[in-house]
Amino acid sequence: MGGIILKALTEVAENHHHPNDAQTEGVRSKILKEVKRDYWLYLMLLPGVIYFLIFRYLPMWGLVIAFQNYMPFLGISKSEWVGFAHFHALFSSPDFWMLLRNTAILAAYNIFLFFPLPIIIALMLNEVRHEVYKKFVVLLVYVPHFLSWVIVVSFFYFFFTIENGIVNEILQSLGFQKVHFLDSTRWFRPMVTLEVIWKETGWGTIIFMAALSGVNPQLYEAARMDGANRWRQLYHITLPSIRSTIVILLILRLGSFLDTGFEQIYLMLNTLNREVGEVFDTYVYTVGILGGQFGFSAAVGMFKSVIGLVLVLLTNRLAKKFGEEGIY
Known part of the structure; x- marks a missing residue:
C-alpha cells in the first residue's frame, strides 16, 4: 500500500x-x-x-x-516543563560513563560472540542428511528459548555457585581452587553472555534454517557436477543465499544495541559485581522508577533510542554501499 x-x-x-x-x-x-x-x-x-x-x-x-x-497526580498536561534538565543530569552524572561502558561491552559481547553462533549451527545442521537427528538437535537448542530468565539464572546459580555448585565441586575434586563465577567482576560479563547464548541460540538457528530452506537445491546439484566440494558449496552458494538475512538481522540487532535487558542483569547483580554489571536498564529501575524520577527514566530511554536509531541508519547505509538491500 x-x-x-x-x-x-x-x-x-x-x-x-x-x-x-x-x-x-x-x-x-x-x-x-x-x-x-x-x-x-x-x-x-x-x-x-x-x-x-x-x-x-x-x-x-x-x-x-x-x-x-x-x-x-498532575499528568502530562500540568507537570512542570524542565527542558533538557534530565539529559544534563544524565550526561553530567559520575555514573554515566560507567553505565555506557558496561552496556556497550555487554552489547559487543552479544554481537561478536552470540550473533555468529546461530549462523554456524544452522550451517552445520544444513549439512546433516538424517532428518530425525536434525529435528532432535533443533528441538534441543530451541527449548531454552521458552524458559524465563528467572529459571535460566537459577540454573546457572545451581551450576556455578561457590557453595555446592556442580562446576566448583568438579574443579575441587580435580585439585583446583573454587572460582567465584557469580560474584567476580572478571566473570560477570562472560557468564551473562553464556546465559544469552544458551537461551537464545536456538531461536536464531530456526530463523537461519528457514532462510536456508529457500535455497534452490539445483544450485547444489550443478555445483557438484562441476566438482565443487562441501566447502566450495558453502562458500559460493549457501552463504551468499542467506547473506541478506544476516545483514538485516544484524542491522535490527544494532538498533537495540544498548538494550541489554533488565531482568537477566538485575538477577545477576550483587554488591560485588555491580561495578561491571550496572547498565542503563538497571540504573533506570533503581534511580528512576524506585526513586520516582519518571522524567529522568524517560530521558534515559530516549537517549538509548536515539543511539539505536543512529546505528540503524549508519549500518543500513553501509550495507547498501556493499550492494545489500538493507531494511528500507
Missing part, C-alpha cells in the same frame, strides 16, 4: 505546476482501484497496522515527560 501511495504522490508531484481537478480525481480513482483489486491483502495487513498504531506510535506521546518534572 505504501508503494501505491508513493507512486500516486510522485505522479501528483510531476504535475504540480499544472494542477487540475481531473488529474487529482484520476489519482484517487487509481488508488481505489488498486485497493479494491487486492483488498484481501490490505485486510490481512490491518491487524498489524492497528497493533503498531496502538502499541508503538501512540505511546510516543509519553516521551514528552523526558522534558518535564513529571508528577503522576
